[in-house]
Amino acid sequence: MLDRLIVLDPGSALTLQGQIRQRIIDNILAGTFARGRRLPSSRALARQLGVGRNTVLHAMNQLIAEGHLVARERSGIYVNEHALAGRVGRGGAIGPRPASGASPLWARKIRTLLAPRAEFRCPPNWQLHPYPFIDGRFDASLFPAAEWREASRLTLGARAIQDWSADRGMADDPQLIEELRTKVLPRRGIEARPEEILVTLGAQQGLSLVTQLLLDATTPIAVEEPGYPLMRELSALRGARVLLQPLDDEGLRVDRALDEARVVYVTPSHQFPTSTTMSMKRRKALLRRAKARDFVIIEDDFECETTYLDRSYPALRSLDRSGRVVYVASLSKVLSPALRLGFVVADPELIAAARELRALQARQPPANNQRAAALFISLGHYDATMRRLARVFAERRTALLDALNHYMRSSLVVAPVRGGTTCWVRGPDHLDVNYLAAQAAQHGILIEPVAHYYAGAEAPHNVFRLGVTSLPAEHIREGVARLAALMRSLSRDAVEHLDGSRGRRLGADNLAQTIAGATLLSRTVYGDPCTVEIRDDGHLVGRAGFHDEDCDEGEWWVEDGLFCRRWRSWCYGEVGRYIPVIDGPQIKWFNSEGRLIDAVAIRLRA
Numbered sequence: 001m002l003d004r005l006i007v008l009d010p011g012s013a014l015t016l017q018g019q020i021r022q023r024i025i026d027n028i029l030a031g032t033f034a035r036g037r038r039l040p041s042s043r044a045l046a047r048q049l050g051v052g053r054n055t056v057l058h059a060m061n062q063l064i065a066e067g068h069l070v071a072r073e074r075s076g077i078y079v080n081e082h083a084l085a086g087r088v089g090r091g092g093a094i095g096p097r098p099a100s101g102a103s104p105l106w107a108r109k110i111r112t113l114l115a116p117r118a119e120f121r122c123p124p125n126w127q128l129h130p131y132p133f134i135d136g137r138f139d140a141s142l143f144p145a146a147e148w149r150e151a152s153r154l155t156l157g158a159r160a161i162q163d164w165s166a167d168r169g170m171a172d173d174p175q176l177i178e179e180l181r182t183k184v185l186p187r188r189g190i191e192a193r194p195e196e197i198l199v200t201l202g203a204q205q206g207l208s209l210v211t212q213l214l215l216d217a218t219t220p221i222a223v224e225e226p227g228y229p230l231m232r233e234l235s236a237l238r239g240a241r242v243l244l245q246p247l248d249d250e251g252l253r254v255d256r257a258l259d260e261a262r263v264v265y266v267t268p269s270h271q272f273p274t275s276t277t278m279s280m281k282r283r284k285a286l287l288r289r290a291k292a293r294d295f296v297i298i299e300d301d302f303e304c305e306t307t308y309l310d311r312s313y314p315a316l317r318s319l320d321r322s323g324r325v326v327y328v329a330s331l332s333k334v335l336s337p338a339l340r341l342g343f344v345v346a347d348p349e350l351i352a353a354a355r356e357l358r359a360l361q362a363r364q365p366p367a368n369n370q371r372a373a374a375l376f377i378s379l380g381h382y383d384a385t386m387r388r389l390a391r392v393f394a395e396r397r398t399a400l401l402d403a404l405n406h407y408m409r410s411s412l413v414v415a416p417v418r419g420g421t422t423c424w425v426r427g428p429d430h431l432d433v434n435y436l437a438a439q440a441a442q443h444g445i446l447i448e449p450v451a452h453y454y455a456g457a458e459a460p461h462n463v464f465r466l467g468v469t470s471l472p473a474e475h476i477r478e479g480v481a482r483l484a485a486l487m488r489s490l491s492r493d494a495v496e497h498l499d500g501s502r503g504r505r506l507g508a509d510n511l512a513q514t515i516a517g518a519t520l521l522s523r524t525v526y527g528d529p530c531t532v533e534i535r536d537d538g539h540l541v542g543r544a545g546f547h548d549e550d551c552d553e554g555e556w557w558v559e560d561g562l563f564c565r566r567w568r569s570w571c572y573g574e575v576g577r578y579i580p581v582i583d584g585p586q587i588k589w590f591n592s593e594g595r596l597i598d599a600v601a602i603r604l605r606a
Helices: 016-030 042-049 053-065 105-109 145-155 158-164 174-188 202-214 229-237 256-260 280-293 348-362 367-378 381-407 433-442 473-490 511-515
Strands: 069-072 076-079 197-200 221-225 242-248 263-266 296-300 325-330 342-345 422-426 463-467 519-523 529-534 539-544 550-559 562-567 576-583 586-590 596-603
Touching: 016 053, 042 053, 053 069, 145 158, 145 367, 145 381, 158 367, 174 197, 174 367, 174 381, 197 202, 197 348, 202 229, 202 296, 202 325, 202 342, 202 348, 221 229, 221 256, 229 242, 242 256, 256 280, 263 280, 280 296, 367 381, 381 422, 381 473, 433 463, 433 473, 511 576, 539 562, 576 596
Parallel strands: 221 242, 221 263, 263 296, 296 325
Antiparallel strands: 069 076, 197 342, 325 342, 422 463, 519 529, 519 596, 529 539, 539 550, 550 562, 562 576, 576 586, 586 596
16 A cells, blocks of 8 residues: 555654655655556545645646656556666675675775764753753754745845856855955954955864864964863864863963963853853953964854853954954854854955865855855844844843752852853762763753863863753753752762751741841852841841842741741742751751751851
8 A cells, every 4th residue: 555655744844745745756766666657546645645635636746747757648647757767776786795894994094083082972862851951952942934034035036046156166155255244243343354254164164274274283272171172173183282271260371381382272252161251351461472472363252142141342353453363153153053154254364275275175155055144144134133042041041040049059159151051060079970960861951061171180070061052941940950959869968967067056046136137148159249138127138249230138037946038039039948057157057858058157246
């Protein structure tokens, strides 16, 4: 029966009509539907497949128009006798081919072989996990489908096709170059002439071209530690000596250790993978040292468009007056990694050399995609999408930080960041992140260990990375709560308990009298100072941030011997109940199960 050969998938992205056409073509090419074979009538086939007759008719008519099938009057529809014309078919190899992996041929022939990577591999079914805190995965709900569809439709107009399909040699689409030059690069403070811009197959090709042009066995290159593993591999392929330069809270350290380098690779907007933003002071220091020590800088601005929490710093390329910065970026954060569109900005001499090298490898990125991207930008869709993504990612990131501050305050420290879509998280000393990640995955929570980002120093065993590009804001709190509960269950013996705690427990008889008028001094999980006043009248006043950017008020009371509090917005406005213990200059908060929740400095009323 034909319905066994044509199986329709209700979950397919193709229409039913498209699936019928596709399956018939597959069977013709496989020889299952022999040349000259008569197919069932449209009515019979519709009945067998359980679809409308019009659906089958449209599919058949399209296949007839394309010459795959032929209609014979008063006879029916047949597979075209010439459907396989020009196809050679399978070749006749001389002798049996060796089993897979059995031949030593390629082991002798391959001259460049990469070592197996120790990097974290995101499971291919990550979307089935309810809490995927993995950065950089494509979120289809954020793709500007209607806007990209409009740009693609315009690209396929007759006049447009004649324009972008013309042979331009090694040149890129002039419309895309102009849109990058006048609309995208000015967002980063960069002015560039057309001859200073090269379109690439994503930022990764840009990095590959630049390293091939700038590095060889005589060229030491300084890279961030921890840093981007693929940049280390690209450098190693060129035989370059890789110098690992450590970081601090302002980004890449600029010191004498850089003087040995001839090339320095940095990710200043959001350091990969920690998300630390290089300060303006550090940027200027790096440029001064580059000029004084005659090295060049590769600026990887992979996440340039997601600095949204405060004023963005300009790109290093925009501050450079000596032409030493090579700027590499991508449009994939806005559109989709699958579109593979990036660009390099540098002085004309380097761009000309990169264009020649690109032509040897892949000519240029597909011209139709270049034109679609140009139209997408020119119609205002790029800026509109950036504004929308800024709102979405800011909301998601705030939700993540709030949840970490609420559920993991006593056990986590988040690296200071400005914007971005990830948090670099350091847990308690006893935490084994690899074990935690494996256990979390079994609970539907995906987190990323960070060992593969280190090449020299021993990777910290208690650090992991959380991202929000793949997780809607409304799911973040629950995901963090479940992760915190799992961490507590895995570290039961390492957490202080009330029955073994030192200090003076405050009970119903002295709790209110002792704590009224006190001031609590602490830091949030992401490093901001926080002050809480516990006033005599039952009010709470809280101020967080270096300039009191985040303030809230609430109330406190004593109930059943517990200290109770509720903020208006902090801690989700929910009631918290704790057993307080005064231990020297600290007050420790234990939950009803006797587990330590938090410990902060306290200044009691004199």
